[in-house]
Amino acid sequence: MCDQWKEEFEYAVQVARAAGAVIRKAGECEIKVQTKSCAVDLVTQTDDRVEKIIIGSLKEQFGEGTHCFIGEESVSKGKPCVFTDKPTWIIDPVDGTTNFVHGFPFVAVSIAFAVNKKLEFGVVYSCIEDKMYKARKGHGAFCDDEQIQVSDVKDINKSIIISEHGTDRSPEKVSKIFSTMQKILRIPVHGLRGSGTAATNMCLVACGASEAFFEIGIHCWDIAAGVVIVREAGGILLDVDGGEFDLMSRRMVSANNKTIADRIIKEIEIFEVVRDDAEI
Structure with missing residues (x-):
C-alpha cells in the first residue's frame, strides 16, 4: 500500500535542516536588517534567501507547476495568499527574525504541506538548538527520533x-x-x-x-x-x-x-x- 506523502515529508525534513544550516552560518556574519509593515516587523536578506532556497528545492524535486506555495516573504512582497485544494506548501523560512537579528537563540524553519486545504504534515527545525520537530497526520509527533506528547496537566x-x-x-x-x-x-x-x-x-x-x-x-x-x-x-x-x-x-x-x-x-x-x- 502506498504511504501517501511520505516522500514529500522526508524531503521537507532534509530541506528544513539544510535551510537551518544556512541560517546558522548567516548568524555568524553581518546581518542586514530591513522592515516590513512597521519599525518592529523585521526582515533580513537571510529570510529572502532561505525562502528561495526552500521553494527552489521543492520545485526541483517535485516538478515546476505541480505544487502551490504560500511563503511569508513572497506574501510580504505582494503575492496573494491563496489557499486552494491543490497540494500546497506553507513556509516560514526564518520564524523568529527579531530573535535572529539579536542573537536570541530561538529561530525556526517551518514547513507545512496541505492537500484539499487539510494539513498533511509539518516540520519545524529549531536550528540554533538543533532540534527537529516533525509530524505526519496519523503517524505521531517527534522531536528528532523521539516521540513526543502533550502534558497531562488539567489544573x-x-x-x-x-x-x-x-x-x-x-x-x-x-x-x-x-x-x-x-x-x-x-x-x-x-x-x-x-x-x-x-x-x-x-x-x-x-x-x-x-x-x-x-x-x-x-x-x-x-x-x-x-x-x-x-x-x-x-x-x-x-x-x-x-x-x-x-x-x-x-x-x-x-x-x-x-x-x-x-x-x-x-x-x-x-x-x-x-x-x-x-x-x-
Missing part, C-alpha cells in the same frame, strides 16, 4: 502558558494583549512565557513543556507546521472565541486539552485582525 493553576505580543503596537491592541496576560497571570498560572517564534512555541506545547500557546495576529506560515505537530502529539486547536480553528483567521489557541484551552479563552480580550486570505 490551570499548574500550567505554563505561552503567548506573544506581535508587531502591531497600536495602543488599543497593546492594551488588550497585556490585559489578557495580566488576567491569565492572576488565575494564577505557574508562568507566562514566549520564545519569540510561534512555531517553536507550538512545539513546546507538543512536547509537554507548556500547556498552551495562544495569539491573535499570527499568520498561517507561523503556525501551519506546528498545527500538525500539536495535533499528532495529542493536543487541540481552537479559535480564541472557542470555535473551530481556522488556519487563515490569524487567531489561535493550541493546548494540551480542552479544559486548559477553555479556561484561557475566558480571559482573552479579542481584537480584529485582517485574515491572511482576505482580498487585497
